[in-house]
Amino acid sequence: MGYVAVKAGEEVIRRAEDLFEKRRVDGEDEPVSVEQVESQFSRLVGQVMSEGGLYAPKLAARAVKQAQGDAAEAAFLLRAYRSTLERYDDSLPSSPDAMFATRRVSPAYKDVPGGQILGATKDYTQRLLDFEFDESDPTDEWDLGDDEPESLRNVMEVLRDEGLVSDPDPVDDTDVTDTTREPVMFPAPRDAILQELARGETGAVTALAYSALRGYGQVHPTLGEVRVGSLPVEIEHPYTGESAEVTSVEVTESESVVPVYAKRDDPQFSFGYGLVFGRNERKAIGMTILDASIQLDGDEPAEDAEFVLDTVDGIDSFGFIEHLKLPHYVTFQSILDRIRAIRERKGLDPVDGGERTDGDGGGDTPSDREAPQAVSDDD
Incomplete structure (x- = not known):
C-alpha cells in the first residue's frame, strides 16, 4: 500500500x-x-x-x-x-417459535393470532427533543403476574397453512455454512447470505434496503411481523444426549412477504427473513428486504449478492475507508510524478495550466525545477 x-x-x-x-x-x-x-x-x-x-x-x-x-x-x-476464542461445540438449531416475545407487532394483520404486543416503543409518538428529560429512575412498578409466558404463533405460519408462501429450498441443519470459518463463495447459499447480513453494518443494511424501496429494485414488502424477545439456546447434553437449555439471548426477528405474480397458475408470496442480536428492528427489517431482493438475482444493486455482502460488512468497509488516513507518501509521489510528466509532455504551464510559451514569460519550466526526491523510510 x-x-x-x-x-x-x-x-x-x-x-x-x-x-x-x-x-x-x-x-x-x-x-x-x-x-x-x-x-x-x-x-x-x-x-x-x-x-x-x-x-x-x-x-x-x-x-x-x-x-x-x-x-x-x-x-x-x-x-x-x-477471533481469539476457542469453540467447544455448536448449539442445537433454535426455533423462533420458542421465543418469549416482549414486543410483537404485525402490520399485515389487525387481529393477529396471539394479539399485538407493543412492548416498549416510541414508534407511535412524535420524535421531539425533550428538554425536560427526567434523569431519575422510573418509579412505576409493574405487576407481571405469575403466569407462564405463552409462545406466539408465527404470522407466516398462517399463510403457509393456506399454501400461500413459496419457501426457498430448505437448509440441512447438519450442513450449515459457517462464514466465520469458511470464505463466502459466489453464488452463495442462502444460509451464508443470511449470516453475512446478520453481521452487516446497520447503516449499510438500512441504506441498501432503502434503495430497493426507492425504485432501485423490485421489492416493496409487507411486514408479516416484527418480534423482539428472548430466544433460548440449547446444547446436546454430553452424557444424556438430551437437549439442555444453557442460556438465552435477546434477538430481533422480522419476516416480510412479497407477492410473486410470475406464477400465474399458482400466485404466491415470497418472503424475506431477518434475525439479529439485541433490539435492532431497523436492521432486521432491512435484512428481510435484502434477503428477498437477493433471491430475485436481478440487475439492481440490492439484488446482487456479491455487491451487497461486500458492501454491508462494516469491518471491511470501516477498515478500508479509515486506512486512507495512514501514510501513502510513496504512492502519492508516484502519482504526482506521473501527472507532472504528462503535463510537461503536453507543454502545459505549471502555474495557470495554459500552454507554455518560449521566452521570458516568467517562472520556471518543469525542466528547471528541482526533481522530486524519493521518500525513504527515514523521511
Missing part, C-alpha cells in the same frame, strides 16, 4: 494513544461504568453485538466505552476478540 515508517513513529503513536485515553475520561463528571453502558445504552450494545458477531453484552458494553461510543470501532474490537 506504499506505507513508510515515520521518524519517531512509535513514540508519537504512544502519545497519541495516551491522549485518546485522556480525552475519553476528560471532564469533571464521574466516568461511565461498563454496567451503566450495558443497561442504559442497550440498543447500542445490541448493535455492536450484532455487527461483531458475538453475543456478550458486558464485553460489548466495554467495547462501546473503550471506543467512546463509536459503534464501528466497538464492533471491530468485539469481532477481533471473538
